[in-house]
Amino acid sequence: MMATVSFYAAYLLCLVLSLVCVVLVAHWNSAYRGGFSWDGTITQFNWHPVFMVVGLVVLYGNAAILYRIPLSWTQDKMRWKILHACLLLLALIFTILGLCAVFNYHNANNIANLYSLHSWIGIATSALFAVQWVAGFGAFLLPCSPVPLRVLVKPTHVWLGSILLVLSVVSCISGINEKLSSVLKKGSNETLPYKQLPPEAVLGNSLGVVIVALALLVLKILSNKNWQRPEPTNEEAGYRQLPGDNN
Amino acid sequence: MMATVSFYAAYLLCLVLSLVCVVLVAHWNSAYRGGFSWDGTITQFNWHPVFMVVGLVVLYGNAAILYRIPLSWTQDKMRWKILHACLLLLALIFTILGLCAVFNYHNANNIANLYSLHSWIGIATSALFAVQWVAGFGAFLLPCSPVPLRVLVKPTHVWLGSILLVLSVVSCISGINEKLSSVLKKGSNETLPYKQLPPEAVLGNSLGVVIVALALLVLKILSNKNWQRPEPTNEEAGYRQLPGDNN
Numbered sequence: 040m041m042a043t044v045s046f047y048a049a050y051l052l053c054l055v056l057s058l059v060c061v062v063l064v065a066h067w068n069s070a071y072r073g074g075f076s077w078d079g080t081i082t083q084f085n086w087h088p089v090f091m092v093v094g095l096v097v098l099y100g101n102a103a104i105l106y107r108i109p110l111s112w113t114q115d116k117m118r119w120k121i122l123h124a125c126l127l128l129l130a131l132i133f134t135i136l137g138l139c140a141v142f143n144y145h146n147a148n149n150i151a152n153l154y155s156l157h158s159w160i161g162i163a164t165s166a167l168f169a170v171q172w173v174a175g176f177g178a179f180l181l182p183c184s185p186v187p188l189r190v191l192v193k194p195t196h197v198w199l200g201s202i203l204l205v206l207s208v209v210s211c212i213s214g215i216n217e218k219l220s221s222v223l224k225k226g227s228n229e230t231l232p233y234k235q236l237p238p239e240a241v242l243g244n245s246l247g248v249v250i251v252a253l254a255l256l257v258l259k260i261l262s263n264k265n266w267q268r269p270e271p272t273n274e275e276a277g278y279r280q281l282p283g284d285n286n
Numbered sequence: 287m288m289a290t291v292s293f294y295a296a297y298l299l300c301l302v303l304s305l306v307c308v309v310l311v312a313h314w315n316s317a318y319r320g321g322f323s324w325d326g327t328i329t330q331f332n333w334h335p336v337f338m339v340v341g342l343v344v345l346y347g348n349a350a351i352l353y354r355i356p357l358s359w360t361q362d363k364m365r366w367k368i369l370h371a372c373l374l375l376l377a378l379i380f381t382i383l384g385l386c387a388v389f390n391y392h393n394a395n396n397i398a399n400l401y402s403l404h405s406w407i408g409i410a411t412s413a414l415f416a417v418q419w420v421a422g423f424g425a426f427l428l429p430c431s432p433v434p435l436r437v438l439v440k441p442t443h444v445w446l447g448s449i450l451l452v453l454s455v456v457s458c459i460s461g462i463n464e465k466l467s468s469v470l471k472k473g474s475n476e477t478l479p480y481k482q483l484p485p486e487a488v489l490g491n492s493l494g495v496v497i498v499a500l501a502l503l504v505l506k507i508l509s510n511k512n513w514q515r516p517e518p519t520n521e522e523a524g525y526r527q528l529p530g531d532n533n
Contacts, residue, residue, distance in 0.1 A: 159494070159495065212456050220464055244403045255449060
């Protein structure tokens with residue numbers, strides 16, 4: 040009972056931090072970076088941070104902890120597996136749209152792609168996420184997938200799930216830092232430089248801090264053994280758990 | 287037996303990646319950034335990435351996995367605890383020296399401190415590392431520390447240990463990305479700009495990739511249940527493990 044109450048307190052905080060992430064990244068790009076478009080100008084680029092934060096952090100993080108919701112333990116697991124897969128597919132679509140936004144903007148303006156460390160880590164994270172989604176779909180949702188395959192794949196799926204969130208945070212923080220360092224380098228008539236912490240700098244840095252806080256909370260929720268789905272007592276899940284694999 | 291062989295293979299890879307990290311960060315700053323000094327010039331700054339990578343990633347990561355070395359399981363645990371604490375103290379000293387390098391350089395040149403997102407995450411990581419070291423020393427090495435306190439603190443110590451490595455990587459990648467974006471922004475007579483991937487850019491990006499690879503390997507070693515120290519059968523460790531806490 041106490042575990043349930045403390046889980047829902049953590050889950051509520053997770054939802055609040057998710058909302059704050061979305062509001063901060065949207066407000067940053069709408070109020071300070073000129074808003075949004077899909078016409079090859081810099082305002083098309085602005086979709087990139089919004090879609091990446093929404094996809095790779097907010098939707099991804101919330102999808103990862105779905106099985107920790109006690110409500111899911113008493114219901115048909117297949118429904119929750121489908122919800123998990125759908126949320127992650129939505130996260131993947133946002134990720135792909137976020138990549139399209141930056142590639143289209145670069146190509147329309149003859150700016151090179153994939154040269155920065157941020158872009159190397161970011162593209163590797165996105166590709167690995169796509170592989171993880173396809174492998175997860177194949178192993179856990181296709182009815183023809185044999186039980187031994189599921190047993191074999193699950194620990195890697197669970198571990199890679201956490202690692203992908205870590206890589207997403209590395210990508211987001213390096214990207215936000217690069218953007219703020221670039222656009223606020225010298226300041227202008229309208230704004231102070233980054234080093235004097237104008238409102239945009241505080242907003243962008245705060246977005247980074249909230250992203251880190253949300254990711255750490257998700258990792259904490261995932262690692263708390265008291266909040267893990269109890270081992271299934273029937274064949275509903277379609278496979279038996281490995282010893283020690285109670286994620 | 288197979289677990290031991292596979293552990294040592296992973297451990298060897300960990301040592302190789304550690305060495306590559308040190309060589310790459312030292313070579314980058316010595317061959318491309320003008321080398322090292324402690325006189326308030328930009329070459330003093332060059333100690334910052336070197337000390338941070340050596341302290342917060344290489345020494346820290348290697349100290350974290352010490353208890354996974356099977357050799358440690360049959361020997362007096364106190365020796366290994368002291369080695370763990372000493373390696374982490376060395377890591378903390380490197381971290382503090384790395385902070386001194388950048389603060390001294392900034393102060394000598396009237397550059398503002400602690401405004402970028404990189405610096406916010408980095409200083410929080412360093413402070414949390416210092417707190418973790420002091421709390422770990424107090425809880426696990428002071429003879430007067432009561433057993434219930436050790437039992438209470440251990441899961442948090444273990445979890446925060448992994449999280450600190452994640453935060454270190456976030457700090458390092460955002461810092462390397464910021465440095466390369468800044469110094470290679472426009473290129474010069476001597477080098478192409480970042481976007482054309484001159485040798486320094488490839489070197490710096492590769493350093494980032496190797497840091498990520500090393501951290502993921504350390505996290506994988508920590509999470510592999512087959513490689514965890516067996517539950518102690520005597521009071522040698524000074525406390526009994528919590529159920530499910532076999533880190």
